[in-house]
Amino acid sequence: MGNPVFSLKNICFSYLGRFPALVAVDIDINSGEKISVIGANGSGKSTLLHLLDGLIFADSGKLDFSGRALDELSFKDDKFSRDFRRKVGFVFQNPDVQLFCPTVKEDIVFGPLHLGFGREEIGKRLEKVICVLDISGLLDRSPHQLSVGEKRKVAIASTLIIEPDIIILDEPTAGLDPQTSRKIIDLLIQENLNGKTVITSTHDLHIVEEISDTVYVFGQEKRIIKSGSPDSILADVPLLTENNLVHVHSHRHKDKVHVHPHVHLEHHAQDI
Amino acid sequence: MKNSNLLSFLKDSLFSEEYALKAGFMQSLDPRIKALSCAFFIIATLFTKSIPVILSLYLLCLFLACVSKISLGFFLKRTWIFIPLFSLFIGLPALFSNFTPGEELFSFKVAGLMLVVTSSGVITFLLFVLRVSTTVSFAVLLSVTTRNFELLKVLRIFSIPQAFVMVLGICYRYLYLFIEMIENTGLAIKSRVGRIGHYKKGQQIVGWSIAFLWMRSYQLSGDVYKAMLSRGYSGESYVLDNFKTDFKDWLWLVLTGVILIWVIRFSH
Numbered sequence: 001m002g003n004p005v006f007s008l009k010n011i012c013f014s015y016l017g018r019f020p021a022l023v024a025v026d027i028d029i030n031s032g033e034k035i036s037v038i039g040a041n042g043s044g045k046s047t048l049l050h051l052l053d054g055l056i057f058a059d060s061g062k063l064d065f066s067g068r069a070l071d072e073l074s075f076k077d078d079k080f081s082r083d084f085r086r087k088v089g090f091v092f093q094n095p096d097v098q099l100f101c102p103t104v105k106e107d108i109v110f111g112p113l114h115l116g117f118g119r120e121e122i123g124k125r126l127e128k129v130i131c132v133l134d135i136s137g138l139l140d141r142s143p144h145q146l147s148v149g150e151k152r153k154v155a156i157a158s159t160l161i162i163e164p165d166i167i168i169l170d171e172p173t174a175g176l177d178p179q180t181s182r183k184i185i186d187l188l189i190q191e192n193l194n195g196k197t198v199i200t201s202t203h204d205l206h207i208v209e210e211i212s213d214t215v216y217v218f219g220q221e222k223r224i225i226k227s228g229s230p231d232s233i234l235a236d237v238p239l240l241t242e243n244n245l246v247h248v249h250s251h252r253h254k255d256k257v258h259v260h261p262h263v264h265l266e267h268h269a270q271d272i
Numbered sequence: 273m274k275n276s277n278l279l280s281f282l283k284d285s286l287f288s289e290e291y292a293l294k295a296g297f298m299q300s301l302d303p304r305i306k307a308l309s310c311a312f313f314i315i316a317t318l319f320t321k322s323i324p325v326i327l328s329l330y331l332l333c334l335f336l337a338c339v340s341k342i343s344l345g346f347f348l349k350r351t352w353i354f355i356p357l358f359s360l361f362i363g364l365p366a367l368f369s370n371f372t373p374g375e376e377l378f379s380f381k382v383a384g385l386m387l388v389v390t391s392s393g394v395i396t397f398l399l400f401v402l403r404v405s406t407t408v409s410f411a412v413l414l415s416v417t418t419r420n421f422e423l424l425k426v427l428r429i430f431s432i433p434q435a436f437v438m439v440l441g442i443c444y445r446y447l448y449l450f451i452e453m454i455e456n457t458g459l460a461i462k463s464r465v466g467r468i469g470h471y472k473k474g475q476q477i478v479g480w481s482i483a484f485l486w487m488r489s490y491q492l493s494g495d496v497y498k499a500m501l502s503r504g505y506s507g508e509s510y511v512l513d514n515f516k517t518d519f520k521d522w523l524w525l526v527l528t529g530v531i532l533i534w535v536i537r538f539s540h
Binding site for chain 2 (some may be wrong): 102110117143
């Protein structure tokens with residue numbers, strides 16, 4: 001850790017110049033860090049990730065990538081553009097957006113082919129990534145034939161095959177069954193242990209502790225309202241409740257129905 | 273036909289790859305060789321004026337369908353559904369002396385108009401119908417025995433630009449998504465309002481659906497472009513070409529080439 005890869009100073013962004021999506025955002029992300037961005041729907045998480053991936057550009061403020069300004073002008077430099085795309089991989093929230101080729105195989109190799117990797121190298125990487133994600137049986141299928149979980153795995157494979165230093169994921173576990181979610185979380189932890197920077201947006205608080213060194217909480221005003229370690233954020237139940245991140249939850253325990261905010265912080269241990 | 277049936281038919285025709293995945297003769301060929309050989313057969317059919325030769329080519333097509341493990345009933349239904357549309361109605365006037373003069377076979381009156389069927393008219397009509405049915409059959413044989421994405425890749429051997437092929441591939445990919453969206457919209461309407469009584473209300477709902485679909489496709493195109501940019505797309509398109517030919521493919525191509533040359537020579 002220690003080398004800032006992304007530095008955001010007072011970043012503001014609005015859609016059509018009228019609808020604010022991010023207001024005065026300040027974040028520093030160091031190499032090898034695990035970052036989580038949490039917030040309710042429409043709080044600006046996805047917009048932030050799109051900015052980090054150089055897909056949209058801030059209205060005001062300063063966004064640097066490895067010390068160089070990340071703006072439209074910088075992407076006019078082909079070398080920078082290619083290097084950036086090789087270093088930063090993005091998994092979109094909706095896998096149907098990311099899987100646009102007629103077959104899974106073509107989707108997975110789309111990135112490396114367009115980033116100028118050799119055919120032999122692509123073949124090797126393909127073998128590796130399908131083995132890691134256990135999707136060898138899907139290669140010749142069309143993306144529309146896949147289940148949501150399979151689509152998500154293929155979308156992740158299409159990003160991981162580039163072997164980026166920074167992996168950005170927009171709600172990677174949304175709508176997935178527990179087992180597939182677990183596999184994806186384990187994969188992200190492993191990638192981080194291998195030295196990758198992992199930036200995840202989610203509102204699934206169960207996974208936040210495992211996938212974060214630092215958590216940023218976005219509020220409805222589209223600004224960061226709190227940041228810190230996962231423990232300190234998850235312990236702030238009033239903040240989470242106020243921002244629609246936890247809800248009052250009723251369930252049966254030892255033949256007794258009880259009600260508590262739905263955040264897993266050893267509350268069950270106190271009940272026993 | 274109900275809308276849901278129409279959508280199922282569309283889905284089935286566009287996305288079912290049941291026969292393309294079978295282990296038959298045509299499926300075993302390299303898609304490029306297969307497309308070229310079908311093109312040869314179609315050219316041969318168009319060049320000849322001999323009914324027995326076209327009939328032989330048609331029978332060869334049916335034989336190829338059988339050895340490719342395609343149900344003959346399915347194959348005939350797939351091909352003959354279009355033939356009356358494109359040939360019977362267009363070719364029918366050729367039967368009569370007004371269009372094809374010649375020796376009279378028989379005549380009849382329709383609404384006071386005397387129609388004379390001539391022998392040369394019958395031959396012209398038969399030639400037209402057989403030609404259409406044979407060429408359509410070879411085209412259907414190619415499409416049924418080849419996976420859709422392979423068919424798209426095959427377009428490149430005809431020097432169609434890569435970008436165009438890629439756009440076609442993306443269109444094909446999202447067609448399914450849009451058909452599903454239309455289906456779901458239909459179901460959502462049905463669950464809330466049941467049967468639509470008045471046609472004006474129906475028109476209004478169709479209008480909304482078209483507008484919704486247009487907005488959704490517009491939004492999706494922007495998102496897909498971002499996803500392409502994110503993985504290094506910069507205006508140039510590349511694809512992994514992994515077709516492989518073997519001795520059998522080349523032998524088949526030579527054989528179809530010989531048939532084409534023989535048919536052309538025979539016709540002259």
